[in-house]
Amino acid sequence: MKTWHELPPGAVITEPGSSRNFKTGSWRSYKPVWNEENCIQCMLCWVYCPDTAVKAEDGKRCDFDYDFCKGCGICALECPGKKGVKAITMQEEGA
Amino acid sequence: MRQRIYWSKGLNMLTPLNLKELSKQPELFAPGHRMCTGCGAPIVVRMVMMAAQYPLVVANATGCLEVSTSIAEYTSWKTPWIHNAFENAAATIAGVETMYRSLKKQGKINDEMRFIAFGGDGGTSDIGFQSLSGAMERGHDMTYICYDNGAYMNTGIQRSSATPFGADTTTCPVGSESQGKQQQRKDLTRIMAAHGIPYVAQASPSHWQDLMRKVRKALDIKGPKFINIISPCNRGWRTKTNDAIQLSRLAVETCYWPLFEIENGVTNITVTPREKKPLTEFLKPQGRFKHMFAPENAWMLEAAQQHVDACWDRLQREQTLFVQPGTSE
Amino acid sequence: MSRMIAATGNEAIANAMRLANPDVCSAYPITPATEIMHIFSGYAANGEVSTEMLLAESEHSAMSACIGAAAAGGRVATATSSQGLALMWELLFIASGMRLPIVMGVCNRALSAPINIGCDHSDSMGARDCGWIQLYSENSQEAFDNMLQAFRIAEHMDVRLPIMVCLDGFITSHSIESMRWVDESAARAFVGGYQQSIPLLDIAKPASYGPLILSDMYMEYRKVHEQVMAKVPQIVSQIGAEYKGVSGRSYGLFESYRLEDAEVAIVVMSSAAGTTKDVIDRYREKGIRAGLLKPRLYRPFPYEEICRALQHLKAVAVLDRSDSFGASFGPLYLDIVASLCNQPQKPVIINKVFGLGGRDYMPDQAEQTLDELIRIAQGAPVTCAKEYIGVRG
Numbered sequence: 001m002k003t004w005h006e007l008p009p010g011a012v013i014t015e016p017g018s019s020r021n022f023k024t025g026s027w028r029s030y031k032p033v034w035n036e037e038n039c040i041q042c043m044l045c046w047v048y049c050p051d052t053a054v055k056a057e058d059g060k061r062c063d064f065d066y067d068f069c070k071g072c073g074i075c076a077l078e079c080p081g082k083k084g085v086k087a088i089t090m091q092e093e094g095a
Numbered sequence: 096m097r098q099r100i101y102w103s104k105g106l107n108m109l110t111p112l113n114l115k116e117l118s119k120q121p122e123l124f125a126p127g128h129r130m131c132t133g134c135g136a137p138i139v140v141r142m143v144m145m146a147a148q149y150p151l152v153v154a155n156a157t158g159c160l161e162v163s164t165s166i167a168e169y170t171s172w173k174t175p176w177i178h179n180a181f182e183n184a185a186a187t188i189a190g191v192e193t194m195y196r197s198l199k200k201q202g203k204i205n206d207e208m209r210f211i212a213f214g215g216d217g218g219t220s221d222i223g224f225q226s227l228s229g230a231m232e233r234g235h236d237m238t239y240i241c242y243d244n245g246a247y248m249n250t251g252i253q254r255s256s257a258t259p260f261g262a263d264t265t266t267c268p269v270g271s272e273s274q275g276k277q278q279q280r281k282d283l284t285r286i287m288a289a290h291g292i293p294y295v296a297q298a299s300p301s302h303w304q305d306l307m308r309k310v311r312k313a314l315d316i317k318g319p320k321f322i323n324i325i326s327p328c329n330r331g332w333r334t335k336t337n338d339a340i341q342l343s344r345l346a347v348e349t350c351y352w353p354l355f356e357i358e359n360g361v362t363n364i365t366v367t368p369r370e371k372k373p374l375t376e377f378l379k380p381q382g383r384f385k386h387m388f389a390p391e392n393a394w395m396l397e398a399a400q401q402h403v404d405a406c407w408d409r410l411q412r413e414q415t416l417f418v419q420p421g422t423s424e
Numbered sequence: 425m426s427r428m429i430a431a432t433g434n435e436a437i438a439n440a441m442r443l444a445n446p447d448v449c450s451a452y453p454i455t456p457a458t459e460i461m462h463i464f465s466g467y468a469a470n471g472e473v474s475t476e477m478l479l480a481e482s483e484h485s486a487m488s489a490c491i492g493a494a495a496a497g498g499r500v501a502t503a504t505s506s507q508g509l510a511l512m513w514e515l516l517f518i519a520s521g522m523r524l525p526i527v528m529g530v531c532n533r534a535l536s537a538p539i540n541i542g543c544d545h546s547d548s549m550g551a552r553d554c555g556w557i558q559l560y561s562e563n564s565q566e567a568f569d570n571m572l573q574a575f576r577i578a579e580h581m582d583v584r585l586p587i588m589v590c591l592d593g594f595i596t597s598h599s600i601e602s603m604r605w606v607d608e609s610a611a612r613a614f615v616g617g618y619q620q621s622i623p624l625l626d627i628a629k630p631a632s633y634g635p636l637i638l639s640d641m642y643m644e645y646r647k648v649h650e651q652v653m654a655k656v657p658q659i660v661s662q663i664g665a666e667y668k669g670v671s672g673r674s675y676g677l678f679e680s681y682r683l684e685d686a687e688v689a690i691v692v693m694s695s696a697a698g699t700t701k702d703v704i705d706r707y708r709e710k711g712i713r714a715g716l717l718k719p720r721l722y723r724p725f726p727y728e729e730i731c732r733a734l735q736h737l738k739a740v741a742v743l744d745r746s747d748s749f750g751a752s753f754g755p756l757y758l759d760i761v762a763s764l765c766n767q768p769q770k771p772v773i774i775n776k777v778f779g780l781g782g783r784d785y786m787p788d789q790a791e792q793t794l795d796e797l798i799r800i801a802q803g804a805p806v807t808c809a810k811e812y813i814g815v816r817g
Binding site: 001002003004007009010011012013014016 | 622629630637644647648
C-alpha cells in the first residue's frame, strides 16, 4: 500500500481506463455461453452489455470477456438468435 | 425563422449508426467499474460516448455512476473527467467550458471538444436543479445528460422528484398508513424545454439508434442541451439482473417514457409505439409497484395510467401544433 | 516609486485581479464584495482583461464553476463574503483537496442569524479548517499587495492550493484610503503566467479528477495536505521579500509593531490593528512598553515564528473579531495559545472579542485592554480570561 509520499497530487488519476485492472468477472454466479452457430451477428449483445464484456473485432462479435462479465444475463435475454434458438445461454458458474 | 446553429463538423468521417461500424471505434468507457450487475447506467454511458464523434470532457455528479467508475487509482473514463460534488455537475462543466472559451479566445488552445455532464435524477432534478437551470440559462455550450433511474439509488433507494407515482422507496415505503410515493414525477424534460434552450430530448437505451442520433444532434448544436435517459436499476426497481433493456423498452411502449425531442421549441415524437401497451405491463415486473396490484389500490393503477395517458395525449397534440422543419414559414 | 492615489479596498482587490488577468472569474453578488465584481466586470466589458466572466446563479455554483475552470487549466479568481462564503463551504474543501489554486477576495462580514452586513471575521474564521491559505489585510494597500502576491503563492508549484485574501467589510472594502499601485508591467511580470499541472483540457492525456478514496488511503491524502501547508510560510516569506523589488514594500508572516522590547502586547488582525497602533504609540509616549503583533498569514498559522515573537512578553491580549460559540475562546486566541503553551516561559494570555457585526472598534477599547495587561504584568491575577468588549450591559 502506498505511503503518503507516493500519492498523486489531488488524488488525480492519470491512467485513463485503469479500471481494466479490476477484474469484475469474479462477481458472477451465472456465465453467458456463446453458441456461434446460432449467432446472426446482430451485435445487440455488444451494445447492451453494461460491462463491455462482449469482445468485438472487425465489426463482428467474438467470445465474451470473462474478466469483466458480471453475469447479468441482458445479452441472453435480448439475443434474437437464429430461428427462435438463442445464441447465448446462461449457465451456472462453476457447475 | 427558426435557426439551427451548427458547429462545422470537425471530423470528416462520421461513423455510421450501425453496430458493426460502431464496434470498430475505440471504447471510451472501460470495464472493471463497480456498477451493479445489469445496471442501466453504464449501458447509457457507453451508448452516449460511442455516439459522440468529438473529443469529450465529462463532469459527473456524485452518485452511482461517479462512485463506481472512479475509486482510488481505478477510473473507467478514457476521456478527461471531473467529479466535484453532488449538486454541481452542471456548474462544474460550465466552468470547464468557460475556461475553454477563454483559452481559445487567447489563442492558447485550439482543439475541438465537447462538454458533457452526467447526473442521476437525484443530482439533476432535486439537489442539482439550480445548478442545471443556471447553466442552461447562461447558454453554455454543453450537454447535460440525466440518467434517470427514478430514485437516489446510490444511498439505498430514496425517493426523488423523478420517482414515479406509487413507487415504494426507503423514504416513502409502503405501510399501513401510506402506499409509496404520492406525487407524480416532476417532468424535468419539459421544465428544461421551458428554459428555451435549443435542444431537449428523452431517450432510452432500448432504442439505441434513437438515443445515439439524439446525442449526435445535441453535440452538433451550439448552446445548452439536455437529454433525459431512462436507466433501469434492478436493485431499486426490484427486478431481475437481466431486464434493464426489456424494461426500458416497456417504458417506451407503454408511453411512460415517450421518446421525443424539442428543438428550438418544436416538439417531435421520434418513436411512436406501434401499439400503446397498458402501463401495468411496465409496472408488473417491478417489485417497487407490487402493492399497487392489491385490489384496494386499484385507484393507484388508474391514477398512474391516467397521468401517462394525459402526458402522452398532450405530447401528441403538441407535435401537431408545429410546422414540420423543412417547410417554409 | 508610483504616485499616491485614493482607493477603496474593493478597488484595490479589483485592480490586483486586473493585473493578474485571470482566465475565468465566476462570482455572485454579496455585500460588501459585490463591488469588486462591478469594477472587474467593467474591465472585462472593456477588454482590459482577457477574463471570461461566469455570472453564476449562486455562490455555490460560482465556486463549483471556479473548480471546473481551475481543473480545466487556467488562472481563476473570485470574491465573496459572509453567507456566500458559508454557502461555498463544502466546495472550499473540494477545491483544496483537488489542489486547485483559486484566488478569492473575502470582504469579511458577519454571518446570519441575525442577518448583518457589518464587518467581523466569522465568515473566514468559520472556514479556517478547509485547507485554504488565508491572508489578512489591514487596509487597501495591504489588500492590493496581498492579492497580487496571492496568485504567486497559490500557483507556486510546491503549493498549488487555493487562497483567500481577507479584508474588513466596509471598513476597508468601502473606505477610501491613500495607497500606491505598482507599476503595471512590473506587477504583471511579478505575477507572471500560470501552468496547470494536469489540465482537463489536455485531451491527449485524459485525467480523472475527484475519485472516491476509501479509508485505506484518505488519511494519507490528508497527511499530504498537511505537509504541503507546512511549506507555505516559507514561500509566503520568499514572495513577500521578492515583492519589495516590485513595490518597495516587503511582507512577512505577520507584522511586529514595537514588539521587540515590549512587556505587554495586543495581538489583533486587519483594520483594528491600525487603530491599535495609534494607541500603542500614545502608551509608549507615556513610557509604557507596549507593542502589537498583527498576524497576516493566518492559515497555515506560523506557530513557531509567532511563539518566538511573543515569548518574552509578560502579558498578551488577543483580540478576536469573531467568536467560537461553545469553544469558549476566539479562534485567534486558541492559535496564539497553541503557539506558546509548551514554552517554559510564556506570557499570560487573555482573550477579548470585539467588533462583531460591524460594531466599531474604538481607541478606548484598546486602552481598556492595555490597562488590564499592565495590571496583569505587575502581578495582578487574571479576573477574566475572555470578555466581549464594546458591548452594552
